[in-house]
Each structure stands twice: as structure tokens, then as C-alpha cells.
Amino acid sequence: MSDNNSILETSVAERLASEALIVDVDGYEGPLDLLLTLSRTQKVDLRKISVLQLAEQYLEFVEKAKELRIELAADYLVMAAWLAFLKSRLLLPPDPKEEGPSGEELAAHLAFQLERLAAMRDASARLMGRDRLARDFFARGVTEDVTRIRKVTYTANILDLMQAYSRIRTKDEFRPLSFESRDSILTMEQALDRMRGLIGFSGEWTDIMSYLPEDWAGDPKRRRSATASTFAATLELAKEGKLEIRQHETFAPLQIRKREPQGD
Amino acid sequence: MTEENESLFEAPPMGEQERMVEAILFASADPVTIRDLAGRMPHGSEPAEALVHLRKRYEGRGVRVVKVGDAWAIRTAPDLGFLMQKETVETRKLSRAAIETLAIVAYHQPVTRAEIEEIRGVSVSRGTIDQLLELDWIKLGRRRMTPGRPVTFVVTEAFLDHFGLESARDLPGLKELRQAGLLDNRPPPGSDLPETEAGDDDQVDLFQAESDDAYLEDDIIDDDM
Amino acid sequence: MTEENESLFEAPPMGEQERMVEAILFASADPVTIRDLAGRMPHGSEPAEALVHLRKRYEGRGVRVVKVGDAWAIRTAPDLGFLMQKETVETRKLSRAAIETLAIVAYHQPVTRAEIEEIRGVSVSRGTIDQLLELDWIKLGRRRMTPGRPVTFVVTEAFLDHFGLESARDLPGLKELRQAGLLDNRPPPGSDLPETEAGDDDQVDLFQAESDDAYLEDDIIDDDM
Numbered sequence: 001m002s003d004n005n006s007i008l009e010t011s012v013a014e015r016l017a018s019e020a021l022i023v024d025v026d027g028y029e030g031p032l033d034l035l036l037t038l039s040r041t042q043k044v045d046l047r048k049i050s051v052l053q054l055a056e057q058y059l060e061f062v063e064k065a066k067e068l069r070i071e072l073a074a075d076y077l078v079m080a081a082w083l084a085f086l087k088s089r090l091l092l093p094p095d096p097k098e099e100g101p102s103g104e105e106l107a108a109h110l111a112f113q114l115e116r117l118a119a120m121r122d123a124s125a126r127l128m129g130r131d132r133l134a135r136d137f138f139a140r141g142v143t144e145d146v147t148r149i150r151k152v153t154y155t156a157n158i159l160d161l162m163q164a165y166s167r168i169r170t171k172d173e174f175r176p177l178s179f180e181s182r183d184s185i186l187t188m189e190q191a192l193d194r195m196r197g198l199i200g201f202s203g204e205w206t207d208i209m210s211y212l213p214e215d216w217a218g219d220p221k222r223r224r225s226a227t228a229s230t231f232a233a234t235l236e237l238a239k240e241g242k243l244e245i246r247q248h249e250t251f252a253p254l255q256i257r258k259r260e261p262q263g264d
Numbered sequence: 265m266t267e268e269n270e271s272l273f274e275a276p277p278m279g280e281q282e283r284m285v286e287a288i289l290f291a292s293a294d295p296v297t298i299r300d301l302a303g304r305m306p307h308g309s310e311p312a313e314a315l316v317h318l319r320k321r322y323e324g325r326g327v328r329v330v331k332v333g334d335a336w337a338i339r340t341a342p343d344l345g346f347l348m349q350k351e352t353v354e355t356r357k358l359s360r361a362a363i364e365t366l367a368i369v370a371y372h373q374p375v376t377r378a379e380i381e382e383i384r385g386v387s388v389s390r391g392t393i394d395q396l397l398e399l400d401w402i403k404l405g406r407r408r409m410t411p412g413r414p415v416t417f418v419v420t421e422a423f424l425d426h427f428g429l430e431s432a433r434d435l436p437g438l439k440e441l442r443q444a445g446l447l448d449n450r451p452p453p454g455s456d457l458p459e460t461e462a463g464d465d466d467q468v469d470l471f472q473a474e475s476d477d478a479y480l481e482d483d484i485i486d487d488d489m
Numbered sequence: 490m491t492e493e494n495e496s497l498f499e500a501p502p503m504g505e506q507e508r509m510v511e512a513i514l515f516a517s518a519d520p521v522t523i524r525d526l527a528g529r530m531p532h533g534s535e536p537a538e539a540l541v542h543l544r545k546r547y548e549g550r551g552v553r554v555v556k557v558g559d560a561w562a563i564r565t566a567p568d569l570g571f572l573m574q575k576e577t578v579e580t581r582k583l584s585r586a587a588i589e590t591l592a593i594v595a596y597h598q599p600v601t602r603a604e605i606e607e608i609r610g611v612s613v614s615r616g617t618i619d620q621l622l623e624l625d626w627i628k629l630g631r632r633r634m635t636p637g638r639p640v641t642f643v644v645t646e647a648f649l650d651h652f653g654l655e656s657a658r659d660l661p662g663l664k665e666l667r668q669a670g671l672l673d674n675r676p677p678p679g680s681d682l683p684e685t686e687a688g689d690d691d692q693v694d695l696f697q698a699e700s701d702d703a704y705l706e707d708d709i710i711d712d713d714m
Binding site: 138139140141142144145146147148149150151152153154155156157158160161162164165167168251 | 287290291292293294337338340348349350352353354355356357358360362363364366367368370371383384385395399411426427428429435436
Binding site: 282283284285286287288290291292293304305324325326327338340341344347348350 | 507508509510511512513515516529530549550551552563565566569572573575576
């Protein structure tokens with residue numbers, strides 16, 4: 001590649017770049033990004049950059065944008081104003097009466113900012129270029145979660161216990177069985193009446209349970225009450241000599257039958 | 265194609281192949297077949313042989329190379345399974361049903377389930393009884409010598425231990441409960457318990473509460489158990 | 490309690506401890522801290538020592554024992570990544586803003602949003618920060634003890650894990666950048682003056698860091714990591 005060619009290419013590249021700058025102004029992330037890009041055209045170490053030259057380039061860029069009626073965001077214009085100020089400071093001999101940082105100081109700081117931004121760009125590229133998890137190296141494919149074994153222990157103290165007991169004992173709903181509900185109670189009188197009527201027909205030994213009123217044999221509470229009162233009634237009738245009771249063995253069914261009048 | 269031709273592809277040394285198998289088995293979510301291994305490794309590799317080496321290398325280690333069906337995987341050594349468990353102890357209050365049931369057993373023992381239901385006025389779930397049995401706070405007592413011979417429940421040594429009692433008889437009686445303000449002064453409506461009597465009778469009548477009407481019922485109650 | 494008493498618990502032999510650490514690290518996709526290891530291993534175990542042995546054992550193998558911040562993990566050797574296309578997870582492509590912001594947080598941490606903006610020369614969108622927080626690559630650090638107590642951002646363990654870093658100190662080029670003064674938070678000249686003239690306000694906003702004291706904490710990266 002000849003020198004001529006390369007010069008030509010550079011100028012073409014530069015022209016393209018400057019056009020791109022204008023077209024792509026939105027592609028820049030603010031004035032600092034733009035300044036950094038412009039500084040690249042100086043092809044020197046960022047530490048040796050000519051801030052004055054950079055300021056001129058930037059101002060030129062803004063001028064061009066204006067010519068092309070490209071609307072620049074406010075921060076680009078603010079930067080332009082500041083660079084114009086910086087440029088004048090750099091060009092004019094320092095005024096000893098003027099307060100504030102010198103043009104050189106301001107320029108140095110801008111150069112620092114550019115260098116720092118460039119360094120961060122470089123660092124981010126290096127970071128993203130590292131071997132990365134799930135791309136270059138990998139974690140365990142099958143993981144075994146720690147199974148949490150929950151062991152529940154229950155506690156209660158003596159106070160809980162006593163309170164629970166008193167709660168039951170003082171519960172409004174609490175009633176001894178016989179008061180619980182009248183309609184579940186077959187009184188002994190009722191059973192006796194019933195048995196007196198029925199026993200006359202029972203010549204054979206019959207299971208006492210068959211004497212329970214039919215509608216009292218289902219529901220356990222009613223069955224229980226009917227059993228008790230029927231049993232009590234049979235005892236009463238046996239005492240009166242009206243019937244006999246027998247049981248073959250403990251827990252065997254109770255059987256009853258009419259007792260034939262004696263002495264007949 | 266002769267075999268010599270294939271060797272031109274120069275498979276990596278066996279040590280490298282072993283590393284590859286190791287990495288693949290490590291990173292795969294599922295067990296990997298030899299065929300899969302061969303498909304992923306450089307041409308000419310011999311995953312089966314590499315596996316033999318790898319398996320040997322992991323012998324006695326914290327993880328092992330194991331065969332799962334037709335495929336291979338790395339798994340935790342069985343004796344270290346305990347490391348994958350974390351026991352957390354959670355303390356919970358006993359449910360109201362459980363504490364009430366427990367109180368009834370303590371005050372009325374030996375007591376049948378039907379009697380517990382009678383006293384609580386609601387049915388007692390199997391779970392509640394089981395929980396108390398599991399806690400080793402109640403146990404089965406003698407069967408009641410009534411029709412159906414229902415089982416009874418009594419409290420255990422562990423119960424006495426937990427509640428700091430020498431015996432169930434040490435439980436405060438109704439009168440003491442009342443004095444301690446744990447019990448309303450209002451006697452339960454229709455209560456025929458002689459709780460107003462003087463002396464230490466409370467305890468006795470508590471343990472007698474099962475008396476009277478309670479017992480005829482047993483045969484019926486059993487059916488429910 | 491003397492040390493002799495403690496030894497009554499008899500920690501398992503180091504070889505066993507090494508197996509345990511191996512099993513635990515293999516079982517977890519995420520790095521496990523020494524503290525967690527100790528919590529799961531039998532009393533008296535010394536996971537830190539076991540890790541030294543284990544790390545050595547895996548040198549040059551297909552998987553490696555790596556340190557991630559305060560925690561440890563097993564990862565496949567990076568040179569074998571080519572075998573893993575199957576496991577590769579397509580990560581969402583990060584915007585340039587997000588990548589730069591991430592790098593700035595990593596190299597300058599703890600760093601405030603205003604400082605990130607100062608370095609990049611543009612404002613940082615909420616979405617960029619959110620995205621990095623969501624990836625669990627950055628998190629909130631301590632508040633800066635300056636007026637307004639701005640929040641700071643720092644990188645996470647997941648960040649270190651993702652980029653294969655033992656600690657933020659191992660960030661590539663960190664030392665050089667520091668030596669070049671490029672990690673300094675150098676205040677703009679004149680910013681120590683009470684207030685600049687009204688006309689300069691805008692650009693002060695743009696390029697001046699939030700305040701001077703902000704930079705007292707310059708070297709915090711060391712303290713934190």
C-alpha cells in the first residue's frame with residue numbers, strides 16, 4: 001500500500017466519519033462520548049491530546065450540525081459553550097486578576113475525563129471478554145437441594161392444660177348428658193309404658209334390643225338412651241314379677257319373656 | 265475408510281478425554297450416554313474407556329461416577345447423603361382440640377374416646393389422638409370391662425415429665441382452678457359435680473366424672489371408635 | 490470451655506472432611522460459603538483447610554474448585570467450554586450503557602449513580618440500573634455519608650461468579666488503572682470554590698460530581714472486598 005493511497009484512504013475515512021458523526025449524533029452517548037470519538041482522530045495518546053484542537057473540532061461539529069439544521073440536544077450545546085469558553089482561556093494570556101481555575105487546569109481535567117472514560121470502555125470490553133459462567137465454564141448441572149427436614153415439636157405447659165380443662169368445664173354448651181337435649185332422651189316412664197304394653201305378647205325369649213322403639217334404634221344418642229331406659233324398665237317389670245330376664249354369658253344379649261302368672 | 269485413516273484425526277490423550285468426560289458429566293442436567301459423550305467429544309475419543317478411568321478416580325471420593333440406566337452421572341456418595349439435609353426444628357403450640365383432649369385424658373383417665381367426645385361436646389378426630397400418642401403424652405390403658413371392651417387412654421410418664429408433675433393426681437382440681445381464676449365462678453348449668461363441697465374432693469370427683477350416666481353407653485360408643 | 494472439651498466432639502478426619510466439602514460443592518450450583526459448609530459438616534470440622542486440599546486435588550482436572558468472593562464452587566475448566574454448547578445459556582445481550590455501567594460499578598465501587606453519570610458523561614437510565622440489579626450483578630451498598638446520603642452500588646458474588654473472579658481485586662487491569670490515577674475521583678478544578686458563577690451552572694451539573702466529600706471514600710474498594 002503506497003503512502004498516497006493511505007493518505008487518500010484516511011481522508012475518505014475521515015470524511016465518512018464526520019458525516020457519520022452528523023447523521024449518527026443520536027448514536028453518541030452525550031458530548032463526552034462524542035469528544036472521545038473526536039479525540040481518536042488525533043491519533044495520539046489520550047494523555048497528550050490537544051484539548052484546544054479537540055475543542056475546535058467539537059465546535060466545528062456543532063456548526064456543521066447547525067448548518068444541516070440538525071437539532072442537537074441541550075447538553076451538546078452546553079458543552080459547546082463551555083468548550084468555547086475553554087478555548088478562549090487557552091488562547092488568551094492568563095489574567096492574573098481572574099479567579100478560578102486556569103485554562104490549563106480545565107483542559108487537563110477534560111483530558112482526564114476522556115482518559116477515564118476510555119479506560120472504563122476498555123475495562124468493560126476486557127470484562128465482557130473474560131471466560132464467563134454458562135458460556136465458557138459451567139456450574140453443576142444437577143443440583144441437589146438441601147432438603148429441609150422440618151421437625152415440629154409441640155409444646156404446651158401446665159397452664160395451657162388447665163386452661164383447656166377449665167374451658168371445657170365452664171363451656172356454656174357443656175351439659176351433663178341427661179340435660180343435653182330432651183328429644184334424645186327416652187325416659188324410664190316412657191319405656192315402662194311401652195314395655196307394659198308389649199310384654200303381654202312375648203311368650204318366647206326375645207332379645208331386649210328388639211323392644212327398642214323403631215325410631216330410637218338408629219341415632220346412637222337416642223339408641224343409647226332408649227337402651228338404658230328400656231333396660232331399667234325391664235328391671236322394674238321383673239321386680240314386679242311381670243317378666244323374666246336371662247343372659248347366657250357376660251356381654252351376651254339380654255333376653256326377656258313374659259312371666260306366666262304363678263300359682264295358675 | 266480404513267482404521268488408519270481414522271487415526272489421522274488424532275484423538276486427544278486419554279487423560280484429556282477423562283477431563284472432558286468429567287466436565288460433561290458435571291455440567292449435564294441429565295445422565296449422559298456413552299453415545300452422547302462420543303458425539304460431544306473430539307472425533308476418535310473413547311468415552312467408555314475414559315469413564316473407566318474417571319470412575320476409578322472417584323472411588324471413595326465425596327461424589328461417585330454412577331451408571332443410571334444406559335447413561336452416566338456424577339452423584340453424591342450415599343454415605344454423605346446426610347449432608348444434603350438440614351434439620352430445622354419448629355416449635356408449635358398444640359392445637360386447641362389436642363390440648364383439650366389431653367386435659368380430659370389427664371383429668372379423667374382412664375378414659376375412652378367416646379367419653380372424651382362426650383366431655384368436649386364435639387367429636388375427636390383420629391389425628392388428634394394420633395398426635396398425642398405420637399408425642400408420647402398419652403397411651404393406651406386397659407380396655408374397659410364393658411360391652412365392646414373399648415380401649416381407654418391414660419397419660420404417660422413423658423406427659424408427667426413434660427408438665428412437671430409427679431402424678432396425674434397432682435393436677436389441680438376444679439376448686440383450685442377456680443381459686444386461681446382459671447375457672448368461672450359460675451357453675452356449669454345443670455352440673456351435678458359436687459365441686460362446691462369442701463375439702464380435697466375435687467380431685468376425686470374429677471376422676472369420677474366418668475361415673476353415673478357415662479357408663480351405660482359404652483357398648484354404643486365402641487361402634488364409633 | 491477449654492479446647493480439650495471441644496475436641497471431645499471429634500471432628501472427622503481431614504480426608505473425610507474433604508469428601509464432605511466435595512459432596513456439598515458438587516451438589517450446589519451456587520457458591521457455598523465456608524460458614525455454610527461449617528454449618529452442614531459435623532461439629533469441629535474445618536472446611537477452610539479441607540478446601541485447600543480439595544482445590545489442589547482438582548488442579549488440572551475437568552472441573553475446578555474456585556473461590557468466588559467468600560464462597561467456593563466447582564466449575565468446569567474454561568478450556569473445555571467447547572464441549573458444552575448444549576449447556577450454554579443464551580444471555581440477553583446487554584446494552585453498551587449497561588456494560589459500561591457495570592464496569593464502572595466494578596472498578597469504582599462503591600459508587601453512586603451521580604458518579605457513574607460523571608464518568609460516562611451522560612445520565613444513567615433507571616432501566617440500566619434495574620437490568621443490572623435484576624441480573625444480580627450489582628446491588629446496593631452502604632449509603633454515602635454525604636449530603637443527601639446517596640445510595641451506592643457494588644458488585645455481587647453472582648457477578649464474581651459469572652466473570653470467574655475470586656474477588657473484585659482480581660478485575661483485569663485494576664492495578665494499572667489505579668496507578669494511572671484513572672480510578673481517582675478527581676474533582677473538577679474549581680469545584681472546591683463555594684459556588685461558581687451562575688453562567689456555569691449547567692456544565693457544573695454535568696461534569697461536577699455531586700460533592701467534594703464524596704471522594705473521601707475513594708479507596709473503599711479495598712475495605713469492602
